Amino acid sequence: MRKGTSEDVRRENLTAVLRALMVGGDMSRADLGRLTGRNRSTVASLVSDLAGLGLVDEQDPVTDGTVGRPSHGVALSSSVAAFAVHPEVDALTVAIVGLDAQVRRKVRHEFDRIPTMAEVVHLASTVMAAMGAEESGFRMTGIGVAVPGLVRTVDGLVRNAPHLQWREEPLGASLAEATSLPVHVANDAQLGALAERDYGAGRGVSHFVYINGGASGIGGAIVAGGDLLGGAHGYAGELGHTPVSGSDRVDNVGIPGSLEAEVTREELLSLLGPDHMDPESFDSALLADRSDAVAAAVARHQRHLAIALGTVVNVLNPERILLGGFLASLLAYNPQGLRTALEARALAPAMEGVDIVSAQLGANLLLVGAAHRALEPLVDDPASMSGARTD
Amino acid sequence: MRKGTSEDVRRENLTAVLRALMVGGDMSRADLGRLTGRNRSTVASLVSDLAGLGLVDEQDPVTDGTVGRPSHGVALSSSVAAFAVHPEVDALTVAIVGLDAQVRRKVRHEFDRIPTMAEVVHLASTVMAAMGAEESGFRMTGIGVAVPGLVRTVDGLVRNAPHLQWREEPLGASLAEATSLPVHVANDAQLGALAERDYGAGRGVSHFVYINGGASGIGGAIVAGGDLLGGAHGYAGELGHTPVSGSDRVDNVGIPGSLEAEVTREELLSLLGPDHMDPESFDSALLADRSDAVAAAVARHQRHLAIALGTVVNVLNPERILLGGFLASLLAYNPQGLRTALEARALAPAMEGVDIVSAQLGANLLLVGAAHRALEPLVDDPASMSGARTD
DNA sequence: CAGCATTTGTTCGTTTCCGCGACTAATGCG
DNA sequence: CGCATTAGTCGCGGAAACGAACAAATGCTG
Structure with a gap:
């Protein structure tokens, strides 16, 4: 879009090939052509360029059982x-x-x-x-x-x-x-949202919101139109400070009644017993404990989370909400409960077809x-x- | 970006010329070249194409007092x-x-x-x-x-x-x-946000939020990265239903304590006297009335508006907030009041350099x-x- | 197993479009 | 009135994608 010369076309096509390999994994040159919509000869030239740059490796043709001449494999460079x-x-x-x-x-x-x-x-x-x-x-x-x-x-x-x-x-x-x-x-x-977009629960979804709950608080990020929404300086996505109640409890930046003030891993952890717990243990411990105390706490947490998510849905109209960390545990404890609470808070049309799912990617x-x-x-x-x- | 052929370059360049004329007004072919970064001969060809399509009119060269050969004027077609x-x-x-x-x-x-x-x-x-x-x-x-x-x-x-x-x-x-x-x-x-972006208070600002207050409620829209943020189906931007208090007052879709429930033109109007008032009269009447009752109501409205704006700033990190309708009156009544209330609610870094201004465009x-x-x-x-x- | 259809690689000519250089045209200035 | 400056015009060259023609490699079929 910048200069408007033919070299930009080349750059965009090289990028398209690389992106296809990144999201689709290694594939044949013929597949690459179909996926990117480019001509056979164009793809050949593009792959040759990328190989010359050391970004991809061209492999010998491999037969895959179908008729026709086997196509060369193209793999992202491992180096x-x-x-x-x-x-x-x-x-x-x-x-x-x-x-x-x-x-x-x-x-x-x-x-x-x-x-x-x-x-x-x-x-x-x-x-x-x-x-x-x-x-x-x-x-x-x-x-x-x-x-x-x-x-x-x-x-x-x-x-x-x-x-x-x-x-x-x-x-x-x-x-x-x-x-x-x-x-x-x-x-x-x-x-994290970028990784989920490319390799996790956000694949193929162009509008989603990612919210992660950790020991240190609640962080979020927004993907809109396939791109990370950074805002003017990159601070966008701070969903943890959204108001969810009229209480005086403040979060770590002094905002009262915010999501991060009301929904904490710490509080749930104290009900479960141990002082420390890794995320996996926390998840299974929470899901296993169906006592009244825990159920009530989860319900309250879900209600507060739903209020924040309601704002998110109304303002951003995402097609999916990815919950990570202990917020995913909160969802798993009672998926319908969270959804119902959210539906009371979100505009019905904006809420239609919104998936609420756990983030997929783990430690890495x-x-x-x-x-x-x-x-x-x-x-x-x-x-x-x-x-x-x-x- | 789609096909990756040279015709796309042409299309992009034609668009660039047209956009330059739309934002910059009529100008000479030479200016067009400088603005779009394209070559003299390229601009000539582009303008000639656009003229052939009837989208622009080429005018006779006009001397503007500077040295050198006068350049042809290019004007958007009035038809x-x-x-x-x-x-x-x-x-x-x-x-x-x-x-x-x-x-x-x-x-x-x-x-x-x-x-x-x-x-x-x-x-x-x-x-x-x-x-x-x-x-x-x-x-x-x-x-x-x-x-x-x-x-x-x-x-x-x-x-x-x-x-x-x-x-x-x-x-x-x-x-x-x-x-x-x-x-x-x-x-x-x-x-409205699109118009403000191109011709109003949003010119040259790539991240801003537009919030308009009317008799029927509060509507909003988000411009991120220069584009309108529509979300999955176009419902994004509904800022009126953001929670701002723990009260039971509901807005017209039943969400309690929302911005639209707490901040209404109707309530301010009742303090000013008349039953009906056009926007201009409302604005001047409000600004003229410095009674305690009005001042208190404005302060409360500002506080609630600030809570909603705080969410907006934290989540979207805009560089500017445009207020329209009676929300602009609310701002004008006490600009510093609104800003101070907002600063208590927004993350300091995200709040830096955020302009809060009135929308510029009027009836049209x-x-x-x-x-x-x-x-x-x-x-x-x-x-x-x-x-x-x-x- | 030999031919055939199918699919892909390869090569080359064609097309599109941009930039550049050379020349010309039109202006202001001294 | 010449000179510097700026812009229009025209032709050429280069970059890049596409399409056609041909070759290569495979599965399928009789």
């Missing part, structure tokens, strides 16, 4: 990848994730106290250097960082990450300086989302992969 | 236009609006009772036929209809327009059948929005204007 970095209160995860969304390497470092940004930058860059990605044949395009908090996406400034106790920390700039790689920092829920969700964020510029302009820049 | 139809409880407005957003003809018919859909269709098609648009040299591309209610945009089915007491009315299909013209039906606030706002919605397909594919179809 093109990006780093994913995910700092949490108790650990830092660094991974190498390929263009095919496979997690190739993964290192987790536990902290005994909340890390500072400088510590995270230092540790992450050390780990990335130690991984020897280039020596192992990976061609790294950049670094994607998933941060539990508000991030100014343009420069990766972490505005406020309450759980990490970070405020106005220049994470993007620091990490870029330490590694000399392009760095993309974003909110964790947003990156954020790593895939973060890495793919870093791979995005390459996918949008494959020709930029010229010299396999290894600096 | 290309669309119908705008706007049914309200007490009147039906039909207009002819040009590509240049000028309202060329306007007919308003008053009702003595709430009209049915069939009556509106019948009257609108009669009026449009009587206007003799084709005979007057207009080339009409379609009909845009602004409806105060929920509209399924794909086929123009009015799902629920409470004030008109319409439910499940096939307005789009009926009007298309009666007129044999392409019909585009949409929510009035959405069309919806007519321009509706007609331009009908002109959009033409702008997106100028070459489709082949035979100046007059059926």
Whole structure:
């Protein structure tokens, strides 16, 4: 759309082929042609270009049992990848994730106290250097960082990450300086939504809302028209602070009666007994406990969640709502209960055909989302992969 | 983006030229080249094509006092236009609006009772036929209809327009059948937002929220990334049903404590005295009355509005909020009051740099929005204007 | 197993459309 | 009145996609 020359057509076609492979997996050149609507000769030329750039590998023709000449296989290169970095209160995860969304390497470092940004930058860059990605044949395009908090996406400034106790920390700039790689920092829920869109419960859905409930609170992200809705500076999607009651309970930014103030994992956990529990155990423990106390608490939580979701449905008219973390457990406990509560709060036409489902992706969700964020510029302009820049 | 051939480049370039003229007004061919970044010869060819299609008029070169050869002027054709139809409880407005957003003809018919859909269709098609648009040299591309209610945009089915007491009315299909013209039906606030985006307080702003307060309630629309956010079926933007209090007051769809239940023009009007008042009189009457009763009511209304806007800011991270109708009066009464109340409810980073302004466009706002919605397909594919179809 | 239909790869000519350069035209300025 | 500046016009070249013609590789059928 920018210049309007024929090279843009080429770029768009290269991107279309790459995207087809990313969502559809490896396939034959003929399939690629059908999927992208391009001509045989065009596809051949495009694939040849991409192979030359090292982004895909052309394989020998394989017969698949049908008549006709077998078509060459085309596979995403297993060497093109990006780093994913995910700092949490108790650990830092660094991974190498390929263009095919496979997690190739993964290192987790536990902290005994909340890390500072400088510590995270230092540790992450050390780990990335130690991984020897280039020596192992990976061609790294950049670094994607998933941060539990508000991030100014343009420069990766972490505005406020309450759980990490970070405020106005220049994470993007620091990490870029330490590694000399392009760095993309974003909110964790947003990156999770991207991963769900491409490989999870959001596949093929162009309007959906993702809401994740964790120990630290509730985060969300919006996909509209197939694109992540970031807003003016990337702060969009903060559904946790939506008002759901007139109570005085405040969330961690001081907003009273908000979703995050009323719906907490902590409260449910206290009813179940143990002080700590990993997400899977929490889910099964909650679903197993049908006591009155738990049922009442779940009902109240569902009611509050439904009010927030009602706003979401009325304002955004999504076709699907993805619930992650303990919000998925809340749904599973009584799916119809949540739906009924929501229907009382949403405009009937907007509510029609809205799916409420659990998010699909598990542990690697954020790593895939973060890495793919870093791979995005390459996918949008494959020709930029010229010299396999290894600096 | 679809096929990936060189004809797409042509189409995009034609669109770019047309859009430049729409937002920038008539200009010289040289300016057009600078604005669109295209080459001199390319612009000449594009303009020549558009002139051949009858979409622009090429004028004689005019000297503007600067050195160098004068450039040809290019003006949007004054004959290309669309119908705008706007049914309200007490009147039906039909207009002819040009590509240049000028309202060329306007007919308003008053009702003595709430009209049915069939009556509106019948009257609108009669009026449009009587206007003799084709005979007057207009080339009409379609009909845009602004409806105060929920509209399924794909086929123009009015799902629920409470004030008109319409439910499940096939307005789009009926009007298309009666007129044999392409019909585009949409929510009035959405069309107003489009007009504000192109010609009003939303110019050059790619993320904004438009909220309009009228006698019938509160409607809204969202522009994200420069595009109207319609959601899955076009129902998005319903900000009036956002929860703002724990009270039991319900709005017209039964949602308690919603913005529309708590913030009403009616309530303010009752404090000012008269039973009926046109918007302009209401605005000046409200701003003139600094009594304690009014001040307290305004403060309460502002507080509730701020809660809804807080949700909007947190979820959408807009760069501007446009207030229309009596919500603009509410803002003007005490701009700082609203802003302060909002800042208590919004995440500080998301709130940074958010403008809160009044909508700019007046009476013709919806007519321009509706007609331009009908002109959009033409702008997106100028070459489709082949035979100046007059059926 | 030999021919045939089917499907795909390959090559090459055609078409479209943009940019560029050379030349011409029209203006203001000194 | 010449010169600099700016824009229109025309022709050429390059990029890229498509389609046609041909070759290659497979399954199917008699």
